[in-house]
Amino acid sequence: MTSLVIAEHDNASIKPSTLNTVAAAAAIGGDVHVLVAGHHAGAAAAAAAQIVGVSKVIHADGATLEAGLAENVATQVLAIASNYTHILFPATANGKNVAPRVAAKLDVGQISDITKVDSADTFERPIYAGNAMATVQSIDAVKVITVRTTGFDAAASTGGSATVETVAAVADSGKSSFVGREVTKNDRPELTAAKIIVSGGRALGSSEKFNEVMIPLADKLGAAIGASRAAVDAGYAANDLQVGQTGKIVAPQLYVACGISGAIQHLAGMKDSKVIVAINKDPEAPIFSVADFGLEADLFVAVPELVAAL
Amino acid sequence: MKVLVAVKRVVDYNVKVRVKSDNSGVDIANVKMSMNPFDEIAIEEAVRLREKGLVTEVIAVSCGVTQCQETLRTAMAIGADRAILVETTQELQPLAVAKLLKALMDKEQPGLVILGKQAIDDDCNQTGQMLAALADLPQATFASKVDVADGKAIVTREVDGGLETIAVNLPAIITTDLRLNEPRYVTLPNIMKAKKKQLDVFKPEDLGVDVAPRIKTLKVSEPAKRSAGIKVPDVATLVDKLKNVAKVI
Numbered sequence: 001m002t003s004l005v006i007a008e009h010d011n012a013s014i015k016p017s018t019l020n021t022v023a024a025a026a027a028i029g030g031d032v033h034v035l036v037a038g039h040h041a042g043a044a045a046a047a048a049a050q051i052v053g054v055s056k057v058i059h060a061d062g063a064t065l066e067a068g069l070a071e072n073v074a075t076q077v078l079a080i081a082s083n084y085t086h087i088l089f090p091a092t093a094n095g096k097n098v099a100p101r102v103a104a105k106l107d108v109g110q111i112s113d114i115t116k117v118d119s120a121d122t123f124e125r126p127i128y129a130g131n132a133m134a135t136v137q138s139i140d141a142v143k144v145i146t147v148r149t150t151g152f153d154a155a156a157s158t159g160g161s162a163t164v165e166t167v168a169a170v171a172d173s174g175k176s177s178f179v180g181r182e183v184t185k186n187d188r189p190e191l192t193a194a195k196i197i198v199s200g201g202r203a204l205g206s207s208e209k210f211n212e213v214m215i216p217l218a219d220k221l222g223a224a225i226g227a228s229r230a231a232v233d234a235g236y237a238a239n240d241l242q243v244g245q246t247g248k249i250v251a252p253q254l255y256v257a258c259g260i261s262g263a264i265q266h267l268a269g270m271k272d273s274k275v276i277v278a279i280n281k282d283p284e285a286p287i288f289s290v291a292d293f294g295l296e297a298d299l300f301v302a303v304p305e306l307v308a309a310l
Numbered sequence: 311m312k313v314l315v316a317v318k319r320v321v322d323y324n325v326k327v328r329v330k331s332d333n334s335g336v337d338i339a340n341v342k343m344s345m346n347p348f349d350e351i352a353i354e355e356a357v358r359l360r361e362k363g364l365v366t367e368v369i370a371v372s373c374g375v376t377q378c379q380e381t382l383r384t385a386m387a388i389g390a391d392r393a394i395l396v397e398t399t400q401e402l403q404p405l406a407v408a409k410l411l412k413a414l415m416d417k418e419q420p421g422l423v424i425l426g427k428q429a430i431d432d433d434c435n436q437t438g439q440m441l442a443a444l445a446d447l448p449q450a451t452f453a454s455k456v457d458v459a460d461g462k463a464i465v466t467r468e469v470d471g472g473l474e475t476i477a478v479n480l481p482a483i484i485t486t487d488l489r490l491n492e493p494r495y496v497t498l499p500n501i502m503k504a505k506k507k508q509l510d511v512f513k514p515e516d517l518g519v520d521v522a523p524r525i526k527t528l529k530v531s532e533p534a535k536r537s538a539g540i541k542v543p544d545v546a547t548l549v550d551k552l553k554n555v556a557k558v559i
Binding site for chain 2: 071099108126173174184190229239240248274293297309
């Protein structure tokens, strides 16, 4: 039994979600190999070889893999898939994009977003926006899995010594091409990897107010900024800040929800946080039912006060 | 160019589902069912493309029980021209649905297939990508903007850390993210019109597709409950608790 983990990386380094996915593969048992498919990604492959629990890194390098196009990455995975009983992707935008393509080509079902490994063929996963947990068993020969990163503690990123094998990159599919990328620039920690997240809701009222209130708090705590779907839909915050079932799933050490009522779909995205603080002036807001510390107050008063007190 | 749009009948997004006491699943008897919200966005996008004159016909497809006809009528009230139901009472998993849709693609030869990125019941996020693989076509998932021109779709995608734009040759598979568009309200005249539109029904056997599930659900249980903590009277107490009790700052 050998598992293949498809690394999430930026060619220079390995993203933390890879470490959680390696941990899930280790929980399944057997050897763990990592595929680093990229362009000029030697540094990322070398970093992958350091991950504790990984015995081999397969490094596929070429221009066809640079943009992470699903057609090419899936073909790269399929080129080595026959060596593996389990193929695991982090449940990131990239992982979710490619994994089902691999599963369908192998004619196997896919198990999405696992949060626990019960055995080599049985897994737990949330359904209905986390309102129920399903225990599912795959009857296929190969298990294609995406891993909800918050369900698994990260494998240690250093201390391992895997061998690195280089393989040729697949040819371009000729069916899709990369046009451009608009990366939200900031110096903050990445939302899904942050230790502290401060998150704003519709109560902030405008994008100016959102920034005026949330940024000083984030700066003070060295936190990432998140937002509720309502705040994103209203245009107060960028799309990729959305925390919730249909946005990012996060589990930081501290989650501070400001002016967020706590809709089911938002709670599904953050309820695994270690400590939750809710600041809301509505005493009936559902967010208080999951908060460790609730402060019933006007956020426009309480948040600046909090910034001053920290 | 024809566009095929897949729509799923799911428990309405406002309903809080309950796990059955025997842990066999969630109780969906007598709860409100609606079109999966991402699929509504998919239909809206297809109809807008037709209104711009870029496509000639929008065909809505659903796979499942007889009542999916209601979902298809809604799709036609939004503006789909006709509909196809692949009717079965069997549990359909994403791979099976992708195979059914592939069989319908072979029949209809659409230039574009649009699907919601995920259904809000099983939360799988698989069908579109699987269909693209089976049809050996390019995919543009999690779309927040779609432009169709010169035999290509230029699609802006919501990815981690921002947006990405790719070009895919048509025919292609697109899956929708939340902010692609805001679906129109269906009006009564359009609901009446939708009742008269063509709705064909097939069985999986008619399409030669084996829909047997590959993944068995052994148990469905309540998620671990997070209990409410305490209310603090003021900011000073909050800071004290975070520093000295929770020790997270």
